[in-house]
Amino acid sequence: MSKLSVPPLAELRKRRSAKWRTFPDDVLPLPVAEMDFPLAEPVARALHEAVDRSDTGYAAPTRDLADAVVGYARRTWDWTIDADHVCTVADVGIGVVEVLRRIVGPGDGVVISPPVYEPFAWWIREVGAHVVEAPLADGPLGPRLDLDALARAFAGHATAYLLCNPHNPLGLVHPREDLVALAELADRYGVHVLSDEIHAPLVLPGADFVPFLSVSDEARRWGLSFLSASKGWNLAGLKAATVITAHPAPKRYVDRLSPHSLYRTGHLGVIATVAAFNDGDAWLAEVLRLLDRNRELLDELLAKLLPDVRHRRPQAGFLAWLDFRSLGWGDDPAQHLLTTAKVALNSGNRYGPTGNGHARLNFACSPHTLIEALTRIATAR
Numbered sequence: 001m002s003k004l005s006v007p008p009l010a011e012l013r014k015r016r017s018a019k020w021r022t023f024p025d026d027v028l029p030l031p032v033a034e035m036d037f038p039l040a041e042p043v044a045r046a047l048h049e050a051v052d053r054s055d056t057g058y059a060a061p062t063r064d065l066a067d068a069v070v071g072y073a074r075r076t077w078d079w080t081i082d083a084d085h086v087c088t089v090a091d092v093g094i095g096v097v098e099v100l101r102r103i104v105g106p107g108d109g110v111v112i113s114p115p116v117y118e119p120f121a122w123w124i125r126e127v128g129a130h131v132v133e134a135p136l137a138d139g140p141l142g143p144r145l146d147l148d149a150l151a152r153a154f155a156g157h158a159t160a161y162l163l164c165n166p167h168n169p170l171g172l173v174h175p176r177e178d179l180v181a182l183a184e185l186a187d188r189y190g191v192h193v194l195s196d197e198i199h200a201p202l203v204l205p206g207a208d209f210v211p212f213l214s215v216s217d218e219a220r221r222w223g224l225s226f227l228s229a230s231k232g233w234n235l236a237g238l239k240a241a242t243v244i245t246a247h248p249a250p251k252r253y254v255d256r257l258s259p260h261s262l263y264r265t266g267h268l269g270v271i272a273t274v275a276a277f278n279d280g281d282a283w284l285a286e287v288l289r290l291l292d293r294n295r296e297l298l299d300e301l302l303a304k305l306l307p308d309v310r311h312r313r314p315q316a317g318f319l320a321w322l323d324f325r326s327l328g329w330g331d332d333p334a335q336h337l338l339t340t341a342k343v344a345l346n347s348g349n350r351y352g353p354t355g356n357g358h359a360r361l362n363f364a365c366s367p368h369t370l371i372e373a374l375t376r377i378a379t380a381r
């Protein structure tokens with residue numbers, strides 16, 4: 001019996017966040033990457049105490065967050081980070097954009113591997129660079145980085161690569177050898193690797209997360225990691241994240257971030273993130289157990305109710321990438337399902353052309369919601 005129970009739908013619908021306020025009440029919302037679990041108790045306590053102190057000013061220039069990240073990374077992944085190389089930013093998106101601004105010049109290419117988290121392309125365009133695609137390859141063991149495509153992309157005017165590690169929306173945990181090979185390519189062609197590791201705390205049983213900066217000297221020479229507690233502990237609205245480096249060359253870009261970066265970070269976000277990284281292991285372990293069970297349940301439901309929908313079980317996170325192409329619902333099955341089944345998913349075609357006919361489903365919910373969603377979808381066919 002789980003100690004963490006998801007509140008009933010009527011309670012969840014009282015939340016004011018994007019997941020619960022974007023769609024009307026008759027729609028089951030399974031898109032936005034928020035989790036339905038109650039907050040980790042140490043995080044909730046830290047936030048309550050801050051509110052009780054009326055402690056809602058600016059984030060302070062202390063080492064608390066850096067030290068918490070260092071401790072968590074060492075305990076969890078045996079990854080040694082230097083606290084002096086941890087910089088606080090408001091969120092991963094802002095961190096990536098502000099670092100990219102310092103790396104790319106007008107007209108430079110920045111490489112991504114679709115299907116990938118849609119805002120990667122927005123962030124690249126935001127800094128005036130253009131998107132270069134090196135899609136994931138479909139190997140015998142499933143999708144993985146296409147190192148040949150990456151080599152071709154890096155050879156032609158690319159200055160940076162946005163690595164999604166683990167990879168959203170496929171829940172793909174990149175094997176160490178791919179990351180080593182990627183770092184060699186980065187070194188050969190002089191391409192910076194911005195490794196978005198926001199989903200790393202959510203790697204599920206059966207897979208091991210490999211921090212990009214841990215794989216080689218080349219990775220440290222060219223890499224920057226972006227890590228936060230916002231996916232793992234559901235803190236996205238509180239706005240705190242970190243940029244981590246392990247070599248003076250990429251640290252130069254971080255040192256050139258605005259001295260105001262810290263003050264643009266949420267003070268409550270820092271407080272919650274410190275509590276999550278320092279005291280949130282037990283809660284996270286329980287969440288991973290529940291996500292693992294939901295992952296299993298999703299497999300069973302698909303096999304039983306929607307056997308023509310193709311799906312590869314994710315190795316990380318709470319997002320499932322569903323291939324509806326055999327059902328003839330066109331390029332955007334999520335749109336079809338929103339009207340016919342009253343279930344909201346993310347449209348796969350927004351993750352690049354290889355996402356046509358796919359949709360992304362968030363399974364960080366109760367088993368009951370998952371059963372209801374799949375039943376509605378199966379009935380809509």
Ligand SMILES: Cc1ncc(COP(=O)(O)O)c(C=O)c1O
Pocket residue numbers: 033090091092093094117164168196198199228230236241
């Ligand atoms: C891969 C990835 N990066 C970044 C984000 C957003 O992070 P932030 O809110 O810290 O910008 C998400 C949110 O789902 C994500 O999946």
